[in-house]
Amino acid sequence: MKSILPFPICLTLIAVHAPLQAEDIEWFEGDKLVLTNGVSTVEGTSGGGLATWSTIAGRELENGIGASAHVTVIELPDYGWQSHGVSIGVLNRVELSYARQNFDTRDVGTALGLGQGFTLNQDIYGAKVRLFGDIVYGDPHVPQISIGVEHKRNLDGPVALAVGAQDDEGTDYTVSATKLFLRQSLLVNATVRYTEANQLGLLGFGSAAGEGYSLEFEGSVAYQLSRRAVIGAELRTKPDNLGLGEDDWFDLFAAYAVTDNVTLTAAYVDLGSIATFEDQRGAFLSAQLAF
């Protein structure tokens, strides 16, 4: 599938891969091995569900452009999470992503004086660049390394400020290392995130009391059961800028590639305390379509 490239993508191509001619570009050929594009995270980046990985979204490699779209729901005792988004992967080098998060406070909304079923919303614009390395190939001791930025815009600023946040928008910075250790059938990811986000930003950024950026960790381990099935666990540390007892996040997940293009992910997630309502453990379900 060939077509004229949109201008911003042309700029990206020129920036990262000048010698490549436009007619060499493949669209949606699906060259990646199944599942090696990861699954969409709650922030719209490609990764393991909660944790961002160094993967580039879509199923294309060095000579192509891929894309993916996803919908995620998380059912918790006191809250309902829904997020969706799209991303594009260019030459297995650059990932651009957008995600919308909708966090339904249900009865908690009433308790907090926001109103029954008040929904906190946030837009996240992400960009990730693969610096070097390959998840599958190359030196088995050298992981794929990527850096990323996620610009987050909380659409309910007054609520964020009311709970003590400093700002209603902020930017996260990530460095990720991911490798598939074939001998053990294990994919391992480690990500360091420099962030000031409270509950990913749904409760704003930093605190009026002066708390700001901190370094947080995201780790994932996934075991390949087959070409199409993996099970794994993730840990994501989080700051507690607002002093509301914000907890680290944890999940146990299973992902299955129903077809080469469709991946379903189900997880048990423990999101700890959210806005003083504790023990938010529940079910995570996500569907991803990728080309």
Added chain:
Amino acid sequence: MISTFLSALMLFQQAPKQGVDWDKEFGVEERVRDPETGEFPVDPYDQDNANAGAQPFEGERLAEAFGGREGIQRIAERTVELSEADPRIADIFVAHDMVRLKRTLGEQFCYLLNAGCDYSGRDMRTAHAGMGVKKADLNALVENLQLAMGEADVPFAAQNKLLSKLAPMSRDVIER
């Protein structure tokens, strides 16, 4: 005017001689398959197990999971057959000796899986020189190998162990 000139020109053309062996005239040597092995002859090179590109596994369990020496050879042959018929990468195999490839790939797998073979092929860099192999081609080959191993009921964890030996060879196989 022009047609008259062309007609005159054609009269001066000599008819091509019949029964000329043009291959011989141009020094083209016909490649002949060895009657015993069925392979085309290759230029001499130093044979060494180091050419296999990785150290073999220890122990015998992995070889057993692949059905031993014969099972491994069948998987290698099936992988080559699937790849020849795979429109994504079939072009790469055109004009290559598939009889030899089936044998040497089988030897390489057999050696790496410690199933009692020596590898007699060339090293990975030399064997893939000038083929223009890309990562997408390797992925297609991996998928075909996975299919062949799956057909032979090799457990997935064992499949990945073989791939763990092959994947790092991308450094010698892929051309930038």
